[in-house]
Amino acid sequence: MTDRNRRLVWLLGTAAIASLSHASPSSAASLQTDGQAATPSSTGPSRPSASPATTDRGQAQDQNNSPDRGDIIVTAQRRSSSLLRTATPVTALTADALQRQGANRIADYAATVPGLSVVSSQPGQTVVMIRGIGTGHGSAIPSTVATYIDDVPYGSSTATAYGSIGTLDLDPGILERIEVLRGPQGTLYGASSLGGLVKYVTRKPGLTDFTGRVEADGTTVDHGAAGGGVRVMLDGPLVKEKLGVTVSGFYRFDPGFLDDPFRKKSNVNTFEVYGGRIALYWKPVDQLSVELSAVLQNSHSPNTSEVDLTSGLTPIYGKYSQVRWGNENWDFKTRLYSLNANYDLGWGTLTSITSYATRNARWDIDETTKFGAAISGFVGVPNLALFDNVTLDHKKTTQEFRLSSPNGGTLEWLTGVFYTHERSVKPEGFGRPFDATTLQPVPAAYPAGGLFFDTIYDRYTEYAGYADVTLRLGSQFKILGGIRYTHSTEDSDTPSSGALNGGHTDVTGRAVSNTWTYLLTPSFDIDQNNMIYARFATGFRPGGPTNLAASLLAAGAPAAYQPDSLDNYEVGYKAKFPLAHMTVDISAFYLDWKRIQLLTQVGGFNVTGNAGRAHSKGVEFAWTWMPVSGLSLSANGAYTDARMVVDAPLVGAKAGDQLPDTPKFSGNLSADYDFRISDDVGAFIGGNYQYIGSRPIDYVSGAPANYVRPVMPSYDLVNLRAGIKFGGFSIEAYVKNVGNSYGLVRLRSQVKNGISAPFAGAIVQPRTFGISVVDKF
Template sequence: MKQMKLTTAIAMIMPLMAGPAFAQDASETVDEEYVAETIVVTASRREENLQDVPASVSSTDPQVLIEAGKTSIKDIVELTPGVYAEDLGRPGATRFSARGIPQIGNTAVFGIYLDDTPLTSSSSFTAGTTFMLDGLLLDLERVEVIKGPQGTLFGASALSGIARYITKEPALQEVRGSVSADVSWTNEGEMSNVLSARVSAPLIKDKLGITLSGYRQDFGGYIDQYDNAGTLLAEDIDSSEVEAYAADMLFRANDRLDFRLKYIHQKTTVDAGSRVRLESLTSDKSPFGTFGTSAQPEPMNLEYDIVSGTFDYDFDFATFTSTTSRSEYDVETRSDESASALQVDFIFGLPLGTTQSLTNVIGISSERFTQEFKLTSASNKKLEWILGAFYVKEEGTNSQDLVVVPDTPIKLFQSYFPNDYEEYAVFGDVTYYLTDQFDVTVGARLSENEVGLVFDGEGLLVVGPNPPISINDSVKDTVDTYLFTGRYRPTDDLSLYARIANGYRPASPNIPLADQSTGEVITFPVVESDSGWSYEAGAKGRLLNGRVNYDAAIWTLELDKVQSPLIANGINTLQNAKSGLEAYGVDAAMQFKPTTDFEVGATFSYAQSELKEDEPGFGGVKGEQLPMVPEYKAGVQWQYTHDLTPDWTGSFSGSVVYTGEQTSRFAVPRATFAGKLDARTITDLSLNATNGSVRVGLYVKNLFDERALSTRTDTDVNFDNIYTAGLDSSTGIYVRPRTIGVNVGYTF
């Protein structure tokens, strides 16, 4: 059956790769003067033509998205086959995953980088799965998305892939810059706006340059708040704002030596999240209004500060690079847990309805220092190599306090757990060219990790009837990862590759939780490292003198000891799955440019991801598609440009993205229920006109105003039959309603 499904999926993408279907129609419009674009990326930690990289990589110019009103890295992920975004209803809060590996644990499976600086926490206690630098409005050259395990070159928490913000170098010769403004209106919601500016100038020509940039985003709300009786309390409560500024300095001492220093500050303030309480476990409708909720507002403050310095020296035979960084973030947020209020009444024997609200007050911080040394050989198409050493030290805090109204005589949950993560690693790879057309690469990384946890906790849900507990523990682990690739380029327009790679998440101490009645600790003291091997074969090529570009890959992956959720007393903690997961699928992308004025692209991905065995510990069923992994994802994008006057050029562009149905959680209800997310199709359009310096644009997102859930959480209160049925709740986050906007920009 698996083979049949995979064969069917391959058959579905072959038309995207074929080319002959376009050849006859396109031949009449081929312009002999057309020059195919060469895209350079650094996915292999050295500059390479995108077509030659032996991995599934996408490269996106963020300016194209920004002109269409798309200002978040989530917008790039939604257009990338095989990568998935779980919207958490607040700017800077999104879970990413790829290649059939869902984000089901507390340690990230998908990493975010700023150039060569890793930003994603590898600790399970600092919410690295949730909060991130959303930097699409920075002064970027491109955003690279690399799919599949990247443990050898990028280390921990790159199990399913990574995304990298690649920043523009500061100008050393001529001043450049831009200013832009964007205003939009959301159906049944408020107005939003974006203001941004950047300037880059040489301070000493050819020697010293600096870039200064900043932006402010104000997101209007569209969620209305009601009380439990259906009375409207407030409209459009989920407004938010993001402010950021950055400085980037480049000093080119001579032809061999560069030094670069970057600083970024970003602050996000959320009045309330966009999460809506739904009618039931099986409904996708809110009980009040179109986008109404009776949940309490969930405000959030998130602040990022990043400093990084890079030193490059060219020795002719190789380039030495030192990258030092310090990044920190602080999060203060509140989570409405009032859906579990009846459970509190049940625990204390109170009349049902006594408890009015439950709010989890959360504070998280992380301070992260990284140092990497890397020696990269010159590209000689004979023998190329990379050698490196990496160190990271992260110190974090996590505090949580469950506030009950009215107050209860016994505390339910209060905890404070400082934590730290430290890693030493050496890595490298060697590429040997057997011929000009065929080469092989072998890479390895050896990492020593240590995760420390100090836990102080009290309350009925933590220790049961026992006194407060205090634990000081650490876990050390040594992990090796490997990379093997073979690449064959029979012509300049075709590259074939095979890739074997693995990645991992570090082992960690676990938060202790006790049985409410016996006081016995029921959680595992240690969550072991999970690691996965990926096997991939792909083809990249060009047809019709570069007018057709295609990129397709078939892959399979196995992940052992999967770090999985364990729900005890209604609190999420971790465990390792008894077996593991297996996944397989295909990704494909194609761009076709029949004329110099018109370009169309198509993407497709299929992923089958399932557990090897039943996992009663967290409700997993063998053979069931894993949560938040759609089997199918597809999209079409286009752009048509036309001269409006001798000085002005207009463009019409758009996208249609289909995301297949998903489940929200594992199949067998325990504390969570496997809610269904229906398939959705979102259409965006934009019109722009520019004379090279001035640009004006009009766009619409979610053209057909599709009312679809992008995320949902369903709680079916049945903790090993302790509680009776009916104490359940569901919440969800909708795709933002139809939004119409205009923007203007000036570039110099």
Template sequence: MAAGVWWEAMPVLNFRFAVSLLAVSSFAVLPSAPVHAAVRRSIAVAPGPLDRAIAVLAQQAGVDIGSAEPGLEQARAAGVKGVLSASDALDRLLAGTGYAAQRLGPDSFRIVRRRIAPRPVRAVPKPVVLVVAPVVPDTEPAPDVVVTATKRATSQLRFPGALTIFRADGIARVGADAANGMDRAIAATPILQGTALGAGRNKLFIRGVADSSFTGPTQSTANVYFGEVPVAYNGPDPGLNLYDVEQVEILEGPQGTLYGAGAIGGIVRLVPHPVDLARRSATVSGGISTTRSGAPGGDIAGMINLPLLRDAVGVRLVAYNLVEGGYIDDVLRKLRNVNRVSTTGGRFDVRVAPAHGWTIDAGIVAQHVSAPDLQYAERGAGSLARASLLAQPFEQQYLLGRIVVDRRWEDGLHLVSATGLVHRDADSRFDATRPGRPNVPIAYDTDERSRLFSHETRLSRTGKDGGGWLIGMAVIHARDAYARMYGAPNRLRDIVGVTNRTFDAALFGEGSVAVTPALTITAGGRLTHQRTDGDPIASLKTTNFIRGRSSTRVDPTLGASWLLTPSLAVYARYQSGFRTGGITVAAGVGRVADLVPDSIHVGEIGLRKERRGATGLAGSVGLSVTDWRHIQADLVDRTGFPFTTNLGNSHIRGVEASVDWVVLPGLLLDAAMFLNDTRVSDPDPALRRQVGTRLPNTPPFAASGSIGYAWALGGEARMSVDGGWRYVGRSTVGTQAPLDVSQGDYGAAQLGTTWSKGRVRLTGTIDNVFDVRGDRFAGGNPFALAARNEYTPLRPRTLRLGGAVAW
């Protein structure tokens, strides 16, 4: 019998006979039946209706689960996650639901209602009052949190490194709707920072490894992955919407051993909800927003999951549209709210399970971003206003195709083969009008064309007590063209841009050995051979200019995890990484240069605690030391023209801490901080930097915190309220004039509330409660920086009312 849930496969009148028949046949073949239920597997079942949660568990564990009990669709499961046997996972899933599991055979179970001995009840009049009680979570020990970005199932407690995980059902609500997206994750942790140029143009920074505010042809310091495939190689984060994303995992870097070039700051991995082969489901989410002194906005999104052939073939369709109302006025062109942003996209996934243990996932992600103007303001032009002669639009078309083959054996062996194709086109315009000639408009346009092919095949096995191993190979072929034009808007002329073509092939491996039940040692390395060829371009037509460069390097890793108690572990880790070099735009018009690869080495130690009950404390504290050599950075010169260079070396010292405290059932507090010191040493003499200057976009101190409380209103109704606050310390856009202008040094608060009953959820949020103006990490228009009056304000106080319905 195929693994799955079979109460829907026959009428209830025939069900008890089927269960009896299954029990007899199971015991009859017991000696030769495969013992699936005892095998430990990576299980990840999200909270939700019990019948759906059981269906997902049956599929993941490869067992049969049935029931004739009514009410399973009304009961709610708290979810379960960890490397567990089917029996243990089912027990944890059913805890607190009023149901229990009975084993019928080696790989089959029946769900029955728990029998509770009757108690004498004294009759009392039933009061007519509103019942308000805290939501009491499961009192069973919390399951291990599994980190998937490590490319093999790893317990969060035993992972030898710093990491942060956000889930859609957490207080940050990442992925619950189409609004805000990555901004929610950035607001929830000081470890993750980002620029504010706008969707599709932002850069992400992890743990202070930041190069500049400006986007150009260089690789980002933080790689973003959608599931198993990268979303880009060079350039900014394409800004994929996070709707229907199950969780966001942030692995602090570098991650050169597992992820190769570009992951010098770390990894941001978006984990989408997979196709459910057992149950039809759908959700619709939407909201409207209003911004003080700005234009209204709104969002709408939906998801449909359809099993076409139960437990064998299914599809999942996601679509969304988000409009962020503008709030910047242009006094010269007499326009209001010019910085409106529209994001439209979706996802189509197909899952096929051709045989036991096999899954094949294929999908397409498409997104279009359109912004008619930039979101910077100028001091002296009025409140949230500027004066520009030209509109400065941005448009991005993004397409990602992926196919992932997954094979799991009963002995814990796991094979993953993932292939991705990325197609990104982006066009930008900046107002390059000269200050002395305000009536003669000059435009500066960029035309970006990025193509990426990636493939990785790996084999792993996770053992007990944190042991296990991983081996794999990866191939990447990337082509990034960066064309530029300059002049009068109707008579633009080409100026030199660049095309970089990179071929990257790598072999990597990592192993963990449990020296004792408490101590696990991890070691690994990545052997990379890379070749980069660059050409200057005009109108995307290429001619050979600089001879290609080939390089071969090894990036090792060494880590240790020592379990002090069942819920407390200390870790240590060393790892290295690099970014590729190649031809790039140099300072001045019509010049190119050969960029030197940069490299990074990080050592860190830390302490991590997990909560093992319904209430209690969880958290971590860590210290890190970073040596960053030949830092690559996209900058602008005094006239506003972008260029890329190696700006020197840096030593970064950081202290980070986070705490997650369930004070009592329903009441949650969390807080986090990051303290760092970044200094530029051995600077490039041509850039006239002083030794000891701090890196840009790296506030010496950042912190965040939130508090939330949830309670029951009676019946299925639930209510929750939460509030959060984030502080970003002072930094600068750059380290030399005209970029040495102050930014940051602000705090912003957020409030939210949620009411839910059954499959209906209503939400309300207020962002930037105190209407703080601030100055976010962004450069705005590079050609206006010389005036030193440009800033990028926070979005003013914004109220959003939203709702969602699930089927």
């Protein structure tokens, strides 16, 4: 029995036991009896009263499905607040709504969030950008969007440890909702949140009633095969009203849809992911609550979702084909352990958040087209294929102490200190070349000491202190101000060896950053249903050493890159119209991005540096309407004009050039209708339309003066969904990409100069059918 089958059998057995362990479905899981659409997150027991940094379970609702967003509770400002009373642009997506749509990855729901865009070549390896603040796909650059799991920062703040491409697609099965904050969040969330924040909010253990959820899924994709998975969740008290537990597990196998005619393989781009979460919630007295949590997730993808294209973007080997000289494996393992304690002092709440996380990755990159001919000439053996093999071992420890006043009153305040320490080890080297025709080893092509090998030993430490104060001047006007000071150091040691390095070398580097970030947000409540606000906020990414060998430094690569920073100017309007069952959220922004950290290439290797300045300006909106009972309509969209305003010769960018991978226009239209077939049986139907505008590809360093970056054409997607529910049991089905759109989500040259064909184009998943059988109890 394979490891995959063992995992699947274990989860199926757990699901069967859980399903048989209850006598009758909970009436709370059924549709509302008045015929209105059930709120996606309203099932499950209520949680004990939340601290200022948490929310009650069941209060968050998907803004695309809820008719009354005034009831949505988010934690965008580190305390519970109504979405319509939060003076910052934030979108909330519930896990139930995502599961209903079969949206398991960020790429599946990015278009439902105004201003959010992604670029990815491989499942589980995604770069996230908000409001155009990004410079494309690259492993050697920090992220512009921070990721949090509850109140714990996830991932790395450095370029060394896959800070950008290591974005986590956390499975919805362990979540309550996802919050996406647009614009810099530098005062409360610190480094690498200059574009915004993706915050995964997990399910909190209940202290009163036992509940559970068992789900079995099946999928099939055009031009591919079948897949599926299971999800299991059990929740309830171990000691009633004192100690609760949540245990969840999942396994999913997504079928591939690309073939490799050279290797005579079909469906080479499968994706397998499994993991789970366990959390204990302890409330020994009313004033104290403690939550201990462990999250794990493993994923494996043997190949990219890229097809080979000509310079005119015509498929070379077929519309759904790629040619590689071996598997481009991407294995990614995440472990996150956290302890969150809150104590109510009466006049305020003291919070301690401790975490320890590990991330391990393995990445095999086919470099034959880029370096094969050069290596053949170097070693004197023709027709060679070759792979670059990279691994990562990353460990991160964080500690935060926070003290916050109660909600309400003339003056609200929040202050805290934050510490993080990261250590990473990242070996990288060219493997043994082999014959590109027979795929057999060629020992004569591998010199003594190898071709190229280095190991980056990196240490990053950050200390920060912050404070936010909200002053209410009367019943309608308030001012929020915030400040944060961050001190960070990064040290690296990079021993290198191999014939291409000229033998053994050892490069050390150090970077020190001291950064202040600020926030000022005045807001005015026109009445209880209408609010306007203005927002000035700043964000940053720390600098760091480039960890490059002496040969690359001699070729012109920088020894270190500097911090970049961003200033955000914004106005917004939020409103609900109770009689019309309608909500509106509109914001307009202008961003000034300075000393941009850009990914360039020296000798074909990715290098981080600073160059240029950019502005991003635009408008975002979100609208919901329930014209009749059970019918929910929504729309959102974004116009983003993100451009360089100063030349960046390092990467061949000129003033006026559009920033990479972000469409000027994007949007989503959605409709859902929940209705009753009988007193005992309910149903729903729905669908949405997504539009992604055209996007230029990444900048290319060393490109000739007349080079024009290729543009990925616009594309659109139609998705449909339907289901039937009786009691806690439901059968749900969906079709994604109904029209089989052939959209590009990443485009890159495969050759060393970075501008010539063949190109590799990652494509959206073709038409996919899915069905889920769900039992809630």
